[in-house]
Amino acid sequence: MAAALAIPRSDPAGATPAAAPADALLRVENLSLTRGEKLILDDVSFALKRGATLALVGESGAGKSTIALALIGLLARPQVGLDGRMLFDGADLATSSERDWLRLRGRRISMIFQDASSALNPCFTVGAQLMTPLRRLLGLSKAQARKRAVELLEGVGLSDAESRLDAYPHQLSGGMQQRVMIAIALSTNPELLLADEPTSALDVTIQAQIVRLILDETRKRGASCIFVLHDLALASQACDEIVVLYGGQVMEAGPAETVLREPLHPYTVGLKACVLEIDTEELEPLPSGSPSFASKRPGCRFAPRCASALEKCAGEKPPLIETRGRRLACWNPVA
């Protein structure tokens, strides 16, 4: 279970402050996203320091993957409406053209997808898929790319790396495929790595190894990483910062240790209670329900499921304010 993973944070002493840091690589500001009538993201803001790790946490449908896809320019526009800013090294990704994205995607921003078996192309060998970005984006010769590909596969812990280059994805286990995906994502030394549930398709016994590998490899390169995770405990162990999302709204965000030790939002409290500890008596489920994405719905999206909801929670959206070392959007936080 997550409690046994013991994944060290990159910089426990220098946990990222709740406010946007001056040395932020990424600043997402008031990001709202609509698909038709549905408001999928509602005024989402967070920042990520250079070299830091941040987890987007929340239940299915919270909008985590949508944020990751927006950050790598893979949302099918104009079907989605985007408002707000995503400042990456000062440039607004929200207004990037496809030409801009060709310079960014895979070079400065890379992504590891949930399921390596569907992200890798079954028709091409591991070597072909790994050497393509090295040749196209870094301009290496075939021989240089092959040598670098072997080094990258060795770096992500694949034994017999040279012969793996000639293997097809189906000849590798799920864990090996995800290691190949990690090698591909890191091959161009991106400044920002997006890891969307990178272990959800894997056996629980190797999940910690893969998370640790991603952390180690991004740290070695001084890169920043955004993990999309369901598991609050894993997020708090792996990441410096946590952003808790519900129904496309940020409920609570701040240094991972602070948020897990003393959650203030009833939703974060509920998520924490859902984490199975080895010595716990029983799991405490959150009340059932799912958020409405109606664009005109006022108030806190969690209100219909919240045991602490006040009358005003359904009618008036709580602002995201700085309090007790984190940012919180709640009219009636846990004392």
Ligand SMILES: Nc1ncnc2c1ncn2[C@@H]1O[C@H](COP(=O)(O)OP(=O)(O)OP(=O)(O)O)[C@@H](O)[C@H]1O
């Ligand atoms: N291509 C799409 N077309 C229409 N609605 C979509 C599309 N992709 C996502 N959505 C909707 O956007 C909302 C957020 O989805 P998203 O996948 O970002 O959530 P998530 O938090 O990543 O969930 P999960 O953990 O299940 O991946 C959901 O209501 C989902 O139904």
